[in-house]
Amino acid sequence: MPEKILEVQNLKVCYETGRGCVKAVDDVSLTIFEGEAFCLVGETGCGKSTLALSIPRLLPPNSRVLDGRILFKGKDLLRVDDSELQRIRGKEMAIVFQNPMTSLNPAYRVGYQVAEVPVTHLGMSWDKALTSAVNQLSKVGIPDAGIRARDYPHVYSGGMKQRSMIAMMTTCKPSLLIADEPTTALDVTIQAQILKLLHSLRVEYGLTLLLITHNFGIVAEVCDRVGVMYSGKIVEVGEVTEIFDNPLHPYTRGLIECVASRRGSKARLNQIPGSLPNPLNLPSGCRFHPRCPYTTYLCMKEEPTMTEATSNHSVACHNYKAVG
Numbered sequence: 229m230p231e232k233i234l235e236v237q238n239l240k241v242c243y244e245t246g247r248g249c250v251k252a253v254d255d256v257s258l259t260i261f262e263g264e265a266f267c268l269v270g271e272t273g274c275g276k277s278t279l280a281l282s283i284p285r286l287l288p289p290n291s292r293v294l295d296g297r298i299l300f301k302g303k304d305l306l307r308v309d310d311s312e313l314q315r316i317r318g319k320e321m322a323i324v325f326q327n328p329m330t331s332l333n334p335a336y337r338v339g340y341q342v343a344e345v346p347v348t349h350l351g352m353s354w355d356k357a358l359t360s361a362v363n364q365l366s367k368v369g370i371p372d373a374g375i376r377a378r379d380y381p382h383v384y385s386g387g388m389k390q391r392s393m394i395a396m397m398t399t400c401k402p403s404l405l406i407a408d409e410p411t412t413a414l415d416v417t418i419q420a421q422i423l424k425l426l427h428s429l430r431v432e433y434g435l436t437l438l439l440i441t442h443n444f445g446i447v448a449e450v451c452d453r454v455g456v457m458y459s460g461k462i463v464e465v466g467e468v469t470e471i472f473d474n475p476l477h478p479y480t481r482g483l484i485e486c487v488a489s490r491r492g493s494k495a496r497l498n499q500i501p502g503s504l505p506n507p508l509n510l511p512s513g514c515r516f517h518p519r520c521p522y523t524t525y526l527c528m529k530e531e532p533t534m535t536e537a538t539s540n541h542s543v544a545c546h547n548y549k550a551v552g
Contacts, residue, residue: 230261232299233404233436234283239296241275241282249292250507252278254460256296257534262403265430265437267447267468269483270457273504276440277326279457280408283438284317300404319349322397326409326440328389332381339365339377342396349400364395368425387418394425401433408440423450445487448472453540456480459504459515462534466541476537476548478520514546522547 241253252275260266268276281287283298285305298305300321305313325331332341342364343357352360358377366373368391381389390410397405407426411419427450430437439451447454447468454471456464456479464477475481482500502519505511511518517527524547532544545551 230263232259233262233301234260234438235297235299236279236283237297237299239279239282239298240294241278241287242292242294243288244290244292248508251294251460252291252507253282256457256460256462258455258462258465260404260436260438262436263434264453265427265439265451267439267441267451267454268457269441269444269447269454271442271483271504274457275460276442276457277408280323280406280438280440283406284321284323285313286323315349318345318397318402319400320402321404321406322400322402323406323408324390324393324397324410326412328386328393328410328414331393332384332389334381337378337380338384338392342377342392342399345396345399360399361395364399365392368392368395368398368429369421370395386414387421390414390418390422391425394422394429398429398433398435402435404436404438405430406438406440409442410439411441411446419446426450443487444472444484456483459510460507461515461544463516463545464541464543465534466543470538470541474541476541476543476551477516477545478522478551479516481551514544522550 236256236258239253239256240251242249242251256279268279270276282293283305293306332338339358339361342361343354346352346360347354347357362373362377365377370376370388370391384392411422414422423446426437429435441447451468454466454468455462456477458479464480471480472484475484482498485498500519505515513529514527514532517523526546532546534542534544536542537548
């Protein structure tokens with residue numbers, strides 16, 4: 229059995245606003261094992277990115293962690309000091325953000341920005357670090373890397389910028405790579421290339437990958453296990469093949485049926501009616517019940533707890549047997 233590399237336990241995160249405290253992550257628990265690719269899926273606004281940013285403690289100033297633990301290799305990241313956290317970030321854990329257009333500093337050459345990571349975390353000299361940066365840029369598919377390393381970010385295309393960010397975040401060969409919707413701002417051809425690159429780096433370096441996405445089509449390509457998130461809560465967790473073959477939560481089923489490749493070319497895509505609930509006015513009971521075709525009186529009154537339906541497949545739904 230692989231070792232646990234990341235455990236999130238009963239995490240609660242809110243944002244302070246003029247209208248009150250908005251709970252973006254509400255009592256979330258998940259476990260990621262060493263060497264696996266875990267996908268976190270859900271609609272925009274369900275709390276995926278907040279959860280991702282909570283792990284390396286990169287949340288904005290108006291956020292507040294109300295409760296919970298984040299154990300990385302046994303250390304609670306919410307309670308380590310800033311110097312220890314700085315050592316972990318970039319070296320043992322790295323994050324690729326969803327918008328490559330704003331991730332790179334426009335004032336510095338790309339090669340310098342990639343080289344800064346091994347200089348900071350490995351104590352490498354600048355000469356060696358710049359050579360390493362060129363090699364890493366070449367490895368992630370930047371053509372003529374020795375020349376392009378001297379370019380500024382504005383010269384790069386969106387796909388090249390994202391490749392450069394991946395080069396920067398993997399140059400120290402971290403144990404855990406968090407990719408927060410890394411293909412969102414890219415066209416479909418470049419998306420496929422980036423996913424293939426993440427997979428190849430994962431195999432070569434033995435990375436553990438936490439991939440955040442709203443697209444179940446991406447999940448099928450790169451991940452081993454998947455967690456489905458809705459309105460700040462995890463509602464289903466299981467192996468990818470099990471989730472696709474036998475989705476137990478109505479929300480999971482709805483997301484899968486929204487993927488065009490799983491249906492006939494002329495068939496009309498299904499859609500999930502309604503939208504995410506207002507986090508300041510959440511519905512009683514199951515948060516998905518206003519949009520769910522399987523709603524019962526129990527769903528409206530009592531919040532479901534996570535239940536192990538089968539081995540390695542858990543779901544938070546009162547009526548999962550009817551869905552499956």
